[in-house]
Amino acid sequence: MTERIDPELAAAIEMARRLSRRRFLTRAGLGAGALAMAPGLLTACGSDDKQPSGSDSSGGKGDKKLSISNWTAYIDQDDNGNFNAAGTTIADFQEQTGIAVTYKEDFNDNDEYFNKTLSPILGKGKTLAADIFIPTYWMAARVVGLDWVEELLLDEIPNHKNLEDNYLDLAWNPGATKHMPWQGGATGIAWNPKKTGGDLKSINDLYDPKYKGQVTFLTELRDTVGLTMFGEGTDPSSANLDDINAAADKIEKATKDGQILKFTGNEYLRSLENGDIAACIAWSGDIAQLNPELGIKFAIPEEGGMQWFDTMLVPKGAANQVAAARWMNFVYDPENAARISEYVQFMSPVKGVKEALLAKGGDAAALAENPLIFPDEQTTARLKVFGELSQDDEIAVQSRFNDITG
Amino acid sequence: MAGESSLRKGRKAPYALIGPGMLWLILFFLVPMWTLLRIALSEKPNAFLPDYELTWRWANFSDAISRFQPELIRSFTYAGVATILCILIGYPLAYFVAFKAGRFRALLLGLIMVPFFTSFLIRTIAWQTILGQDGPALGVLKALSLVSVTDAIGLTSNGAFLNTPQAVIGGLTYNFVAFMILPIYVSLEKIDPRLMEAARDLYSTPAAAFRKVVLPLSLPGVFAGTLLTFIPAAGDYINAELLGNVKTGMIGSQISKLFLKESNYPEAAALSFIFMAIITVGVLVYAKILGTEELSA
Amino acid sequence: MSDKRPFRSRILGLWTLGVYLWLFAPIVVVVIFSFNSPAGKFNTSWNKFTLDNWAHPFRKADYTEALITSLQVAAVACLVATIFGGLMALATSRYEFRGKGLVNFILVLPLTTPEIVMGSSLFTLFFARDVSFGFTTVVIAHILFCLSFVALTVQARVRGFDWSLEDAAMDLGSTPWRTFRTVTFPLILPGIAAAGLLSFALSIDDYIITSFIAGDQTTTFPMRIFNANKTEIPAQVHVIATALLFIAISLMAIGAWRTVRRNATPA
Numbered sequence: 001m002t003e004r005i006d007p008e009l010a011a012a013i014e015m016a017r018r019l020s021r022r023r024f025l026t027r028a029g030l031g032a033g034a035l036a037m038a039p040g041l042l043t044a045c046g047s048d049d050k051q052p053s054g055s056d057s058s059g060g061k062g063d064k065k066l067s068i069s070n071w072t073a074y075i076d077q078d079d080n081g082n083f084n085a086a087g088t089t090i091a092d093f094q095e096q097t098g099i100a101v102t103y104k105e106d107f108n109d110n111d112e113y114f115n116k117t118l119s120p121i122l123g124k125g126k127t128l129a130a131d132i133f134i135p136t137y138w139m140a141a142r143v144v145g146l147d148w149v150e151e152l153l154l155d156e157i158p159n160h161k162n163l164e165d166n167y168l169d170l171a172w173n174p175g176a177t178k179h180m181p182w183q184g185g186a187t188g189i190a191w192n193p194k195k196t197g198g199d200l201k202s203i204n205d206l207y208d209p210k211y212k213g214q215v216t217f218l219t220e221l222r223d224t225v226g227l228t229m230f231g232e233g234t235d236p237s238s239a240n241l242d243d244i245n246a247a248a249d250k251i252e253k254a255t256k257d258g259q260i261l262k263f264t265g266n267e268y269l270r271s272l273e274n275g276d277i278a279a280c281i282a283w284s285g286d287i288a289q290l291n292p293e294l295g296i297k298f299a300i301p302e303e304g305g306m307q308w309f310d311t312m313l314v315p316k317g318a319a320n321q322v323a324a325a326r327w328m329n330f331v332y333d334p335e336n337a338a339r340i341s342e343y344v345q346f347m348s349p350v351k352g353v354k355e356a357l358l359a360k361g362g363d364a365a366a367l368a369e370n371p372l373i374f375p376d377e378q379t380t381a382r383l384k385v386f387g388e389l390s391q392d393d394e395i396a397v398q399s400r401f402n403d404i405t406g
Numbered sequence: 407m408a409g410e411s412s413l414r415k416g417r418k419a420p421y422a423l424i425g426p427g428m429l430w431l432i433l434f435f436l437v438p439m440w441t442l443l444r445i446a447l448s449e450k451p452n453a454f455l456p457d458y459e460l461t462w463r464w465a466n467f468s469d470a471i472s473r474f475q476p477e478l479i480r481s482f483t484y485a486g487v488a489t490i491l492c493i494l495i496g497y498p499l500a501y502f503v504a505f506k507a508g509r510f511r512a513l514l515l516g517l518i519m520v521p522f523f524t525s526f527l528i529r530t531i532a533w534q535t536i537l538g539q540d541g542p543a544l545g546v547l548k549a550l551s552l553v554s555v556t557d558a559i560g561l562t563s564n565g566a567f568l569n570t571p572q573a574v575i576g577g578l579t580y581n582f583v584a585f586m587i588l589p590i591y592v593s594l595e596k597i598d599p600r601l602m603e604a605a606r607d608l609y610s611t612p613a614a615a616f617r618k619v620v621l622p623l624s625l626p627g628v629f630a631g632t633l634l635t636f637i638p639a640a641g642d643y644i645n646a647e648l649l650g651n652v653k654t655g656m657i658g659s660q661i662s663k664l665f666l667k668e669s670n671y672p673e674a675a676a677l678s679f680i681f682m683a684i685i686t687v688g689v690l691v692y693a694k695i696l697g698t699e700e701l702s703a
Numbered sequence: 704m705s706d707k708r709p710f711r712s713r714i715l716g717l718w719t720l721g722v723y724l725w726l727f728a729p730i731v732v733v734v735i736f737s738f739n740s741p742a743g744k745f746n747t748s749w750n751k752f753t754l755d756n757w758a759h760p761f762r763k764a765d766y767t768e769a770l771i772t773s774l775q776v777a778a779v780a781c782l783v784a785t786i787f788g789g790l791m792a793l794a795t796s797r798y799e800f801r802g803k804g805l806v807n808f809i810l811v812l813p814l815t816t817p818e819i820v821m822g823s824s825l826f827t828l829f830f831a832r833d834v835s836f837g838f839t840t841v842v843i844a845h846i847l848f849c850l851s852f853v854a855l856t857v858q859a860r861v862r863g864f865d866w867s868l869e870d871a872a873m874d875l876g877s878t879p880w881r882t883f884r885t886v887t888f889p890l891i892l893p894g895i896a897a898a899g900l901l902s903f904a905l906s907i908d909d910y911i912i913t914s915f916i917a918g919d920q921t922t923t924f925p926m927r928i929f930n931a932n933k934t935e936i937p938a939q940v941h942v943i944a945t946a947l948l949f950i951a952i953s954l955m956a957i958g959a960w961r962t963v964r965r966n967a968t969p970a
Binding site for chain 2: 109111112114115116119120123124142146213255258260261262263274275276391395398399402403405406
Binding site: 419420421423424426427428430431432434435436437438439441442445456495496498499501502503506512514516517518519520521522523524525526527528529530531532533534535536538540580583592612633634637638640641642643644657658661662665671674675678681682685686689 | 711712715716718719722723725726727728729730732733736747748786787788790791793794795797798800803806809810812813814815816817818819820821823824825826827828830831843844846847850851854859900904907908910911915924925928929932936940941944945947948951952955958
């Protein structure tokens with residue numbers, strides 16, 4: 001409006017200069033000033049506790065509702081991606097039990113879920129919104145060790161008898177009274193034959209300079225380090241720190257050399273599909289789920305592969321423990337477990353799934369013969385679970401690994 | 407001067423107006439910063455439990471610096487390059503919109519904002535499609551056999567766009583360029599046309615007129631744009647994660663890893679403060695340089 | 704303007720055109736891929752044309768739910784931030800008062816704080832004070848980072864206004880409220896509208912801060928995409944993105960048209 005009508009250039013420039021410098025000064029103090037001011041201002045305000053709409057933990061024996069936090073693409077859904085469309089596991093469960101299920105695919109990463117959700121909530125003695133969450137075995141062991149879970153209401157779970165025997169003698173929870181495995185799987189190598197030109201056999205093929213910059217590894221410590229240990233001829237189940245560090249050295253060098261392009265979670269799938277990488281460390285079920293037309297191949301390396309499982313836990317103080325138990329019972333029915341297996345194509349921890357699939361015939365029966373879903377004894381013999389680390393070792397190894405993965 | 411009745415002379419009114427906003431800033435910005443600082447000087451007796459103790463452990467800071475030096479340097483380098491690219495790309499555009507666009511001015515200005523109504527993640531995923539090994543960008547280069555040329559000039563690495571430092575910097579530039587364009591545009595738009603006329607009369611070449619008049623008057627816009635571009639770019643890690651490789655990790659992902667992977671809140675907090683301190687110093691230096699340049703102009 | 708159209712000016716025009724093409728390249732991809740029927744789970748490489756995605760834009764219930772959450776957060780955050788920020792801008796640009804410099808300084812601070820630091824500091828605050836993470840914490844954070852943008856945008860717009868118009872109105876016997884309604888508010892309205900739009904866009908797009916403080920019950924649209932993009936990118940994401948884009952463009956077109964009309968009729 002009325003500003004700067006003075007046509008005298010020098011004056012205008014001078015004015016602009018002063019103006020902008022003054023603005024520089026107001027903006028320049030930044031962080032340091034904030035720190036200096038904070039203490040005084042802090043006294044002005046007290047604690048701002050707010051109790052949100054979190055679930056009320058009275059009794060915890062709720063049997064009308066159930067909330068589940070799971071990984072993505074880990075249960076059957078219809079073509080539209082609805083988990084509770086007619087004919088799905090969740091829909092049938094709701095129909096048979098009258099329990100309303102809230103199913104969320106919000107479990108992305110064991111550590112993230114631990115630090116964003118479990119530690120701030122359970123660690124403070126509050127209750128989680130979820131009645132069931134499904135971490136990987138080593139995280140489950142940690143959470144059970146911290147006593148942040150409820151004992152399962154086994155009376156409500158007669159199908160607990162269908163749990164495969166090898167899950168019953170785990171050191172951290174003998175008899176599996178606090179957890180029930182959801183799915184198991186193997187970690188091996190996957191490749192795109194169009195990019196590699198041939199089949200891979202050994203974990204060390206991923207270290208072949210031929211594929212420099214076209215290989216991804218997993219951000220999951222136990223899978224990446226474990227497989228590399230196999231390649232080095234050491235035993236990942238021993239949890240020997242020297243062996244672990246030797247494997248980490250090898251991974252670090254490959255990273256520096258540009259051999260390894262990236263460390264990823266499930267997103268290696270997209271890179272494989274799009275042809276951005278030639279080969280990677282991968283999870284068995286992920287590859288089994290892929291469209292066969294894409295031609296992606298998977299194998300347990302000849303030296304051996306990592307075995308793992310994700311398992312259902314009921315967090316301390318969960319509101320709907322009865323509903324949780326009924327859910328577990330439902331998915332441990334071989335027929336129901338078979339339907340989930342058919343979709344997710346990992347290794348089911350439920351006895352009788354193979355028979356149930358064979359009885360279904362057709363595509364389902366073909367799955368029963370798939371060695372990635374029902375590994376034969378030879379394959380099983382080559383699979384190992386990563387050894388248990390003490391808390392201090394785990395933190396040390398994890399932070400070294402984080403430095404390597406960038 | 408209008409006496410008693412002037413709205414501008416109220417005593418209590420301004421405090422009432424700033425009240426709610428200030429309360430918000432104090433409660434949810436200054437107080438959390440204070441909490442973060444306390445945690446930066448604390449220790450966690452047990453990494454897995456959410457409790458920490460204030461032990462004045464300054465080593466959190468030195469640990470963080472020695473461990474994350476490469477990522478710190480990288481973050482500032484990438485953000486710096488991206489900011490310069492934003493100026494180079496954004497300034498001419500802002501100039502065009504402010505002075506040459508005529509009646510299309512409002513339209514062109516609006517168009518700058520349009521892409522930003524699609525989610526930042528979706529846009530970045532779209533860049534993955536464009537830049538991928540089998541994507542259109544590389545397809546064109548391959549068809550023209552130009553890959554070795556782009557490799558040589560540093561546009562691609564080993565014949566790839568995606569998963570390179572170049573892609574990360576490109577992504578940062580793309581995602582923050584609007585924050586450069588808009589402040590520059592605002593400062594250019596405010597220049598009095600009569601001033602420009604006078605400048606054209608006074609100086610022999612348009613370039614000289616631009617250098618002596620328009621540029622100095624638009625520097626506040628460039629400065630504001632630089633802050634709004636550089637700071638978020640330096641703290642961003644989504645671009646590095648989606649478009650980069652293992653060697654392009656930035657400081658944001660390290661802070662988030664410390665928090666979320668290693669449960670090491672104290673070191674994460676310390677690293678956050680180091681990062682902000684460097685930014686503060688950088689901004690001061692930048693302000694100084696820009697200020698003195700103006701003096702000599 | 705001189706009549707010879709300078710070469711320089713044409714270069715500038717071409718440059719501008721190039722930048723716009725670059726700005727819109729990924730948008731074009733998003734729109735095109737909303738018509739793709741992907742071969743695998745990722746709608747990121749072209750397979751074949753389909754209208755199916757558009758026939759069922761809300762087929763993926765999770766994404767729809769997350770979008771609704773995002774819209775709710777953005778609506779509340781945008782409204783509150785615009786009011787609070789607008790009032791602050793009014794105070795700092797219209798009044799002289801003690802502590803104004805400090806207020807301006809604190810206002811700028813959040814803009815100079817990297818998102819990751821703001822996210823982690825809010826996380827530690829809520830965490831240390833036992834506040835449960837969820838919708839409320841997300842809204843609080845969004846209001847916070849929108850607030851400064853709003854205040855500074857409005858400030859920039861009203862800088863240089865002739866506030867003595869208010870005095871004139873008062874002198875003519877207008878009440879303070881009436882003066883605000885008839886003089887002040889119309890003056891600051893364009894700035895407020897621009898700031899509101901900006902904060903809506905900022906809010907609906909935020910991932911980093913939100914991901915720190917959303918807790919286990921609240922999922923916004925960007926969070927949903929980021930979480931899912933590892934295992935799937937359904938075409939519905941592209942459809943929703945395209946639709947949002949279309950709505951934004953329409954709103955802008957209406958705004959532009961109204962400006963043109965206003966300019967056409969003599970004031």
